[in-house]
Amino acid sequence: MDENRIGGGRWSPLSARMPRRDFLRLGALGAGAALTAGAWPLSRPWLASSSCPPPRTPGSLPFPNRPAGSLNCDLTPELANIDHIIVVMMENHSYDNYLGVLPGGAARGLDGFTLGGDGKPTATQVDPSGHTVRAFLAGTPCQGNVSQSWVASHEAWNHGAMDGFLQGSSSWAMAYWDQGTFPFYSWLAQTFPVCDRWFSSTLCQTYPNRVFSMAATAAGLISTDTPPPTVTPPNGHIFERLDAYGIPWGCWYTELPTPGLFGPPYVAERQGRNFFGPFGAPAATVAAFKAACEAGTLPAYVLVEPDYQWGSEENPQDVRVGQWFVSQVVEALMSVPKVWERSLLIWTYDEHGGYYDHVPPPAALAPGDGIGPILPPGVSDYGDQYTQLGIRVPAVMVSPWAKPGFASHTVFDHTSLLATVERKWNLPALTYRDANANPIGDCLVSSGPAPFATPPTPVAAPLATEADSIACEQTGSPLPQPVG
Numbered sequence: 001m002d003e004n005r006i007g008g009g010r011w012s013p014l015s016a017r018m019p020r021r022d023f024l025r026l027g028a029l030g031a032g033a034a035l036t037a038g039a040w041p042l043s044r045p046w047l048a049s050s051s052c053p054p055p056r057t058p059g060s061l062p063f064p065n066r067p068a069g070s071l072n073c074d075l076t077p078e079l080a081n082i083d084h085i086i087v088v089m090m091e092n093h094s095y096d097n098y099l100g101v102l103p104g105g106a107a108r109g110l111d112g113f114t115l116g117g118d119g120k121p122t123a124t125q126v127d128p129s130g131h132t133v134r135a136f137l138a139g140t141p142c143q144g145n146v147s148q149s150w151v152a153s154h155e156a157w158n159h160g161a162m163d164g165f166l167q168g169s170s171s172w173a174m175a176y177w178d179q180g181t182f183p184f185y186s187w188l189a190q191t192f193p194v195c196d197r198w199f200s201s202t203l204c205q206t207y208p209n210r211v212f213s214m215a216a217t218a219a220g221l222i223s224t225d226t227p228p229p230t231v232t233p234p235n236g237h238i239f240e241r242l243d244a245y246g247i248p249w250g251c252w253y254t255e256l257p258t259p260g261l262f263g264p265p266y267v268a269e270r271q272g273r274n275f276f277g278p279f280g281a282p283a284a285t286v287a288a289f290k291a292a293c294e295a296g297t298l299p300a301y302v303l304v305e306p307d308y309q310w311g312s313e314e315n316p317q318d319v320r321v322g323q324w325f326v327s328q329v330v331e332a333l334m335s336v337p338k339v340w341e342r343s344l345l346i347w348t349y350d351e352h353g354g355y356y357d358h359v360p361p362p363a364a365l366a367p368g369d370g371i372g373p374i375l376p377p378g379v380s381d382y383g384d385q386y387t388q389l390g391i392r393v394p395a396v397m398v399s400p401w402a403k404p405g406f407a408s409h410t411v412f413d414h415t416s417l418l419a420t421v422e423r424k425w426n427l428p429a430l431t432y433r434d435a436n437a438n439p440i441g442d443c444l445v446s447s448g449p450a451p452f453a454t455p456p457t458p459v460a461a462p463l464a465t466e467a468d469s470i471a472c473e474q475t476g477s478p479l480p481q482p483v484g
Helices: 020-029 095-099 150-160 183-191 206-215 238-244 258-262 264-268 282-295 319-334 415-425 432-436 466-475
Strands: 084-090 124-126 132-134 249-253 301-305 343-349 395-398
Touching: 084 206, 084 319, 084 415, 095 183, 183 319, 183 395, 206 238, 206 258, 206 415, 238 249, 238 415, 249 258, 249 282, 258 264, 258 301, 282 301, 282 319, 319 343, 319 466, 415 432
Parallel strands: 084 301, 084 343, 249 301
Antiparallel strands: 124 132, 343 395
């Protein structure tokens, strides 16, 4: 999330930042403002040509000749062995920022950084003063200040030129990390399928992208505001779909549940049934998730949420804190064979956080739900009525049924989570976005034994805690010097 810039304006190191703890209190206590609708027509099809079939429509079923809410293992062999779909969505990092120098990535065909003769990324960007900044290895697990506001993200994208990452952010936008900081993440991505065409759903901040991941629309949002809004997607959201067809779901959260964006009453009414938390400490969240696995009560669709103030990897947090949390969730899942053998865990990021990535995101269908981006006066829509995918983010598929070391080049975004759930249980689509998104299938085997029936032994993540992120926030991170 980025509280420094909302619709527009230049990033400034002096910008005020609300403490996350205060933000969470506001999120828990205030219902916020309801969004109003504006009329927006359906935009161009999903990279469609005249030879393509018409797009699927909202409310349509993946398998229209089968009952809604039914399992169709004959039509979904890649999902036939999956009973639990688990999402661990962290915050604010691009693919190149985390996986751009993944060991062995190029040999697998993964699209990371181009390396020069010195073995370092050649990517550069020019800042507003005309200085050239080359991608650089961050010498610290702390982060400097970068922006992924609507304006900064569209400037970075620049209609596909991908040359404006320093126009609305500091030089920290060109930082990246490697396996020295991320031994566990590196192991995870070297072992399991990596999706190098997984994009965020819209060119802006956390809330719009997380709403897309649940409702296949941002319902007018372009920013992460305080107090949080109460979002009412016109076509509903995935949890309502699951409830309607008796499919269990649950959210284990440390402080703030993402579905809380549908309003505090929504969470309060379902606390103890669908919502488990707040646990206050990441280790307690993991312990509760593991207990559900061991008790055999883990539902079909699951969110496991980090500490968003200190351990989600948003700047200026210590990025190792989030890595430790993800490692503990993965290890907890792997430690319970009866659940591991029937699970798919997706590790990804809500948006790019302002960090550089070199792959232009594709165009997208507008959701078609009657609400386009609600912009402050004077802020351009850049021709984007939610008709542009956001910057690429890391995504790794963790499952006993995953193809070992597979590189997927299929275009995914966060509505692919919805498309996968809908394909698994033949649920009606929410908007044009999830109706036409690619489900996660090419990363999984469709027949034969599970490649990871016996879980591989993870590389340990170094323990990092709230204290490390507090130290990062107190000390800050110096800006790198431009190279030209």
